[in-house]
Amino acid sequence: MFADSARIFIKSGKGGDGHVSFRREKFVAAGGPDGGDGGKGGDVIFEVDQGQNTLNDFRHNRKYIAGNGGDGEKRRCHGADGADVVLKVPEGTVVKDAQSGKIIVDMSGENRRVVVLRGGKGGLGNMHFATSTMQVPQYAQPGKPAQELEVILELKVIADVGLVGFPNVGKSTLLSRVSNARPEIANYHFTTLSPHLGVVDLGESQGFVMADIPGIIEGAAEGAGLGLDFLRHIERTRVLIHVVDAAGTEGRDPVEDVEAILHELEKYSANLLEKPQLIAANKIDAISPEEGAEDPIERLRNTFGPRGMEVYPISAVTGKGVRELLWRANAILKTMPREPVVYESDYEFMPQVEDLPYTVVRDDKGVYVVEGPKIEKMLGYTNLDSEKGFRFFQKFLKTAGILDKLEEMGVREGDTVRMYGHEFDYYKE
Known part of the structure; x- marks a missing residue:
């Protein structure tokens, strides 16, 4: 199964303790302190792996703990540093604090390798604490404690254009026709489980990444079905294309479908409605005009045209009208910044209290x-x-x-x- 969220426990390594010891050598009557420092604890690091596109690995292993630093030893020997834990995630993974829901880091844009939890600093050995009045310090600094967190990983697909719509309206067919993606296509009345990405090549060195966002059902914003899992992918896209069944082959009304999707988007985040949106009136090859019935294409234009949503009649099966739709999406993208949406961190780590040796x-x-x-x-x-x-x-x-x-x-x-x-x-x- 496709996994686009996971809940895991992460913990950095504790710093090693400083050591208390004194030189004890032949012919050295009163050797000074020579206790070594403790090693640094291991970090917990998140790293983008371009070869991954799911969070499946985190469904089976939910605990990740870095190595502790080694304690210092006599003769000024430094303790070994603890081993780091490197968690490789797909680009677009957002790391959140499970308790507060605040964003720790978004593994997108320039965030390719980020230390999320730092290992504890090693404690100083007693050789650092000799003074003119205290030449035989019997204390050393303990290592700093480890940091630990329960975090939620959320994968939010990064694409220029997102295809949205109800199941079985032709999104997968359209994506397979215009890109290198090969999603499984069948007459399913339930939704695809995973978003598919494809590169649309328009020639002349122009193109963009398109994603088939899994089908949204009414009530998705309240968590019905897998709605929330799917809606989070839309946040990354810069342009939305509503794919509707203009022929009503499944007994659905295309105008009502667009209204329902818009309602779900607004409930999830009002910011989604600010994205440029186009309507792909699909399956025009199956439209059978009935006497006295209003043309479904005109209904869509009359309803959504005043809202700034252009309607493009297409047939994903035959390819009719598809080129015009793609070039219009490409033209809109050219007017928008190329930088991907990267969520800012709003989580603050509590500073560690300094341990005083005594x-x-x-x-x-x-x-x-x-x-x-x-x-x-x-x-x-x-x-x-x-x-x-x-x-x-x-x-x-x-x-x-x-x-x-x-x-x-x-x-x-x-x-x-x-x-x-x-x-x-x-x-x-």
Whole structure:
């Protein structure tokens, strides 16, 4: 079955942790810190593959996880970077956040290879945190966490001209006659499942891409049948051609059919009605004029001509009138920008909170000793004698998770906490 949407889970790799170690060599009495950095986590990358035209592969495998970065090691050894995951998709695939429905990226136009989730940055080893006052840092930076998302992939066919209409009105026959596409053609009363694309060559180095958009039924905009799946393909096209059965061989009224399609387009997106639209009154070879009956071609022109929709009587079987229809569509395309419709991203990733390396230990006298490069720096420029400065430092300790760590280690009210020569009595706010 043709698949033009899929729901998958993606996750980047976690960054490797920095390492804590010290040089221990013969004849080196006091080796300095030599803990290496952690490796970067793998990215989740989407890439356009011109050889694909469906999302079928994502129907069977719904979870994609990149590799984690390796932890740093002693002797300044850097952890290995995690392996990336590259998801190859057809051009025109829109990646959306499943929860909010917001667009993350549209794999169209210049978006050929896009990093959607970045792997976590590797943590720094303790060799980076030696200072004049802390020459034996017992801490290293943990790797940044992975990012994860549940996303929806939607394939929106890219074509210059889209053929729309009810099932069995001759769209597939018309496409096969004018292009290199070979859709299956039969007298079906249900709709084709997949859109077919073909290149229309008009000669003189002129032509365009035409798509047979699967048949739309009434109620499609509310999700009846596969309506929403089909309507999304129309958004990419620049010109729409309504194909109707002018002869009424299936007992359908061509004017009512066009009105019904226009109604579905408007309900799905009012912007669709702003596209240039032509009407291909098909099957004129089967029209049997009845005495006193209004000519169906004139009915179509009288109804839709005032709305700016030109009517071209054609026979997709014999080819009569088809050339005029194609050249008119080509002329309209020349007046329009060539750039494909590319949807802008409206999704914002939450920035990751910086992990601050620090240690909290309890010495043999029951004092909680807190150390870390950021803490030392904060104490250097914060005036703890002022109420405002002390409040600022307290907020920093809370935001960095240090107060939670003290609670986790069992600190009680009245216990002493030491930080680089400063001693505090611990009290809950």
